[in-house]
Every structure is written in structure tokens, then in C-alpha cells.
Amino acid sequence: MNINLAQEVPLTWYLLLSAVLFSLGVVGFLIKRNLITVFMSIELMLNGVNLSFVTFAQQWHAVKGQIFVFFVMMVAAAEAAVGLAIIIAVFRARATLAVDRIDRMKL
């Protein structure tokens, strides 16, 4: 493959970046001990996947991939609103945000 690197970037690099972002999100999800930061790691994973959607949309010149990202953004907005409301409710009931201390579903 003959690529002129001055004007062109291989889509493989974009896909690798999205894989790295997703993995960093998984790491954050596992090692962070604060409920809000864990939630932020999920957003990071969503962003990594979105980047690969946009990359594939560019690869096949199909606009549907970008529309999928649009829908992911809408669902992420709804998810953030509900999730943060749940975090507020949990904080009100437990007075802590440490995930280790929130170990029961019952109030």
C-alpha cells in the first residue's frame, strides 16, 4: 500500500486509537473507586466506540455509521441524566460515593 503520509492517515491508526480509548475506559472502570469516576469511564468507552463508528463510516462512505453515532450520543445523554440521578439518590441514602461501601441493593 502506497500512502502519502503528508496528506493521508491510514484508518487503521484511528481504529487503534479507538481500541486504546476503549481499553483505558475498561481500566478506569476496574480501578476507580469513586462512583462518579466509574461512570465517567463508561462515557470514555462510549467515546472510543463512537470513534470507530465514524472511522468505518469514512471507510465505506456510508452516512449510516455517523447516524449511529448520533443515536449513541442521544442515548448517552439520557443515560447520563438517569445515572447521575441514581448517584444522587444513592448518595442521599448512603452518604458515600465509594463503590466498595455500596455493596447492597437494599436500602
Added chain:
Amino acid sequence: MHLILFFVFAGFCVAGAVNLLLQSHPINSALALIVVMTSLAVLYLLLGAEFLAAAQIIVYAGAIMVLFTFVIMLLNAGCEARTLGSRAARAVGFPAVVAILAIIATVILNAQGLGVARLADGLTNAKGQTNLEQLGKVLFTDLLLPFEVTSVLILIAILGAVALASHDGSVEQGTVDREHRAERTGDQ
């Protein structure tokens, strides 16, 4: 030019994500996530998705992260404590994540026929329509029903968020019910 922009903003992305993991205070993590999202918007521009770049800034870096910072300030979240659970997660989690990353990277690197991204690409298609024009056309004809259903979803999410976070919400209702039940069993 494209290459330089890609490297600069991919570097910002990865640096922001790593910073998110290393910071112990949630507000610093939130700011790092804003950096990641904003540089992703630039990468979307490089991939010829102008509408998504704007939506990324407005929805993600704007709305969602403002929500996050508000909640962090509202709950006065402090530094997180290192515990036994986090050490176990590190011991098991890191090899697993490295394995996942290795598998995904192998698949990507072995994929045949992946093209290149050019700056001029994707802004217009063969018929001379801009990206926004194509998106709007598909979104309001073929995918009109899913698009309208998302508005219902957002409405339900608003109602759910208000119901969950309000003072008279289900949490305090639950405690009242429990006290009520305790009184009744005490009577018997």
C-alpha cells in the same frame, strides 16, 4: 498537515484518558474527560463528520460534562480512597485489559482493505451534497421513526431523573414505608 493534526489530537486524547485514570479527585477526572471529548471532536472533523464534531462539543463536552461537574460539586465528592477491592481489580483487571487490547489490535492490524482518511474526503459525496445534507436526508426520511422515538426516550429520561433526584423521590418514600411497616409489626 493531516498527520500532524492526527498525532497532536490523538496524543491529547490518550493523555487525557490516562490523566483521567491517574487523578484521584473526580473534578480533575471530569476536566480530563472534557479534553478527551474535545480532541475527539477534532478527529471527527478530520474524518469528515462535521455535524458529529459539533454535536460532540455541544452534547458531550457541553451538556453531559456540565451535568457531571454539577453532580460532583453538589455531592462535594472528595478524593477516593485506595482499598483492598481496588488492588484486587488491578491484579486481575490489567492482564485482562491488555489481553482485550491485544486481541482488538491484532484484528485491526490484520484487516485487509482499510483505506486512508484525507482532509478533503467526506465533506461532499459524488452528488456534491455536504455531510450535513446527507445526514439530514437519511435521518428525516428512512430513520424518521427511530429519530422520533429518541425524543420519547429523552422525555422519559427527564421524568426519571426528576423522580429519582427529587426530595420526595422513591428513596425517602422507601424509608417512610419501612418505618411505617416497622411500626405496624411493633403493634402486632
